[in-house]
Amino acid sequence: MGFTICGPKLSLCGLVLSVWGIIQLTLMGVFYYIRAVALLEDLPVEEGAHSSIEHFLAEVETGYDQNAYNCWIAALLYVITLVISGHQFWMNNRSSVSM
């Protein structure tokens, strides 16, 4: 199967972005999973709408888990992007060499 949807530059961009995205998003997912305090402000938790600290903490916990899964889902999507970009890049290289 060999058709090129995008040119060599776009596929190279996609390749680099995918690699970066996979590495960073996987690590972020891990950090969310182990409850890193640095990522406390990047949780889907509203400010000031909590009745008590326990309520807040419970939401924070679910938020951490949710975001960890989201990061891993995004990393997975980038794996797919990597495969597609890599294939496109390889197709583009091959067609320019066989010329």
Next chain:
Amino acid sequence: MGSLFRSEEMTLCQLFLQSEAAYACVSELGELGLVQFRDLNPDVNAFQRKFVNEVRRCDEMERKLRYLEKEIRRDGIPMLEIPGECPEAPQPREMIDLEATFEKLENELREVNQNAEALKRNYLELTELKHILRKTQVFFDEMADPSREEEQVTLLGEEGLMAGGQALKLGFVAGVILRERIPAFERMLWRACRGNVFLRQAEIDSPLEDPSSSDQVYKSVFIIFFQGDQLKTRVKKICEGFRATLYPCPEAPADRREMAMGVMTRIEDLNTVLGQTQDHRHRVLVAAAKNIKNWFVKVRKIKAIYHTLNLFNLDVTQKCLIAECWVPALDLETIQLALRRGTERSGSSVPPILNRMETLEDPPTYNRTNKFTSAFQNLIYAYGVATYREVNPAPYTIITFPFLFAVMFGDLGHGALMAAFGFWMCYKEKPLQAKKIDSEIWTIFFGGRYIILLMGLFSMYTGLIYNDIFSKSLNVFGSSWRNNYNKSTLQGNAMLQLNPDSWDYVQSPYPFGIDPVWQLAEANKIIFMNAYKMKISIIIGVFHMLFGVCMSLWNHLYFKRRTSVYVEFVPQIVFLVLLFFYMVLLMFIKWTSYGSTPPHFGDPKYVTTSAFCAPSILITFINMMLFKVDANDPSREMCAQNMTMYAGQLGLQKFFVVVALLCVPVMLLGKPYFIMQEQKKRARAGHVSIEAGAENGSAGGAPLPAAQHHDEDITEVFIHQAIHTIEYVLGSISHTASYLRLWALSLAHAQLAEVAWNMLLRKGLQSSGFSGGIFLYMVFAGWAAISVSILVLMEGLSAFLHTLRLHWVEFQSKFYAGEGYLFQPFSFEVILDSAGQGEE
């Protein structure tokens, strides 16, 4: 072995070459690339030089090669790159062979092109004729159609009717004209022939190829009917004027059909011939394309050699060529070897002579660099080429440049991106160089690949120190701050402060870098980092400048300017140390003397050493310079008297300022005083020797020393020195403050990274539910694009520029003269590179 510490020692040499061996020797020297020839015939016209004929022949050959190249490029044939090494410059006798080959190729190509053009012209005529024959069929049919009698008749008027109702005999011409010209053509015909001619036209659907310009043009067929000879001439003239081509078109349909068939056969034949011509041309060009790069290199080398030979002098016996050249002193052996090889190749028996010459001229500056150091050396040269044998700032730049950049850029994530880019470029160096990518931006990035790699690595280090990766902090060792508030306080307050003078801070610092707790402190993170980064910037700046002043000491010692050491270097260093290095010491004293003393938190007995009583360094410094003593602020009554940091501070500071101020007149007047003394001494010595020479009556007396030097005007010396002193004194303050840009840019970078994360990536991270994953996937791409374009590229460029400025102005103004000129050796590599770039 030469070193980068200062530029190489150069000698002026005289080279005696036998005429037969000259060509081969110069060829060898060109391959070596270590010799800079001087022009010994500067006032000779280019047309009167000895080897002007050979240069002319080379120019001719180059012209032919360029013509060949143009034709090859036109046909889109790929030109083979030279496999392996560059070919050597051919012997002079080979030049004739090359000339013959090029002549033959050029002639052949021109012939082929001419033939092709003639054939195409023929083909065009035949095609147009074919179209005419086809289209005019329609016109004639209409003509013969009796139902159209009406039209014809009205054209010609009443007389035509009376002639028996038959169709009147009309003459006609048929031709082809460019489609754009038809309206004007029609109008002209109407006006000129007073409406008595009849034009029919039809467009030719397919475009035709113009033989000379190879453009595709659209044309139309036209046929003009008229009566009478006068109209015929008029019509023909108008057609000529509009450059319409007329073709003989037979009236009778049978004739026309025959002609059409004949034309078709001829067109087919012509097509075959054209095809074969193109094939032949293609074959010739392909054969040429295999060798053309090779030939270019050879011709360029020959031309370069003859240009160089033109710089030489012919000696009286006409047997020997004399050259003067600058040569690095350490390379004399290599050059002798090259010369010997050249003489052997040319079969000459007389060895060339390389003679060292004494000269008072300034030699060129030459630094032996490799691919790593050349980038840094070029950064320095961009400001100014070092004076001969001056201390070279480049080796230190290899470390200080990436380090100062990193202080401004400090981010582990962005640094990693930059380092990865630099690493890829350095790793794939050879294939990327071979690709010869045309873009100028790429050339700039690729040329600085080692700089980019180092900047990225150093930025990763400072990113770890600032604990900043894409604006988030890493908590590797566990924070040193604890939360000791109870639940009700936490619930009741939006913002709380942790006191380091209590067990909120575990009294032992985070082992490496900034504590990760600070990224949660939105209120005072910036204030805290400001204090730290500003002090660091000044400390780095003062050390950098002190280093610069020390470099000037090496220069003074090397150039044997002993007085300069005492009246320039010593006061400069004393001034800088007593004022600014003292300020740096104050910073270190403040850092070490003030803090909490566990477990006596809040104990008034220890308040003088607590952070509460830490004085402001800036205020201390200003008061020191102004000889002012501030009484303690009422809230700081319990701190040390006058907010001093150590006993005897006030007295010591006064002493420092006085001594530093005393340095200024030394700098201002010291050197001119010594120069005046020297001039007086020389004048006296000059008089004595003249007298002595006159007494002895001998020509071999003491040489007149005064003739050697031009004694500078003494006022100029004073003015010069005053400018230097003011520049140094005022500069020391402004340059020290200028280093605060290290703080400013790192703050800007940190804030930009934070904005990018908060405004972009957070949107993706705060979406709830699992669709958040897909949204995050898209937002991440946008955040990555912004990070690379703004934070890495734009901020990187900005930090690069500021680092460059700090080096060029703040560092180098302390010692660098930069008044040399570059050593430009006769090197085939350089010539071929520039020629290759020139044609692109």
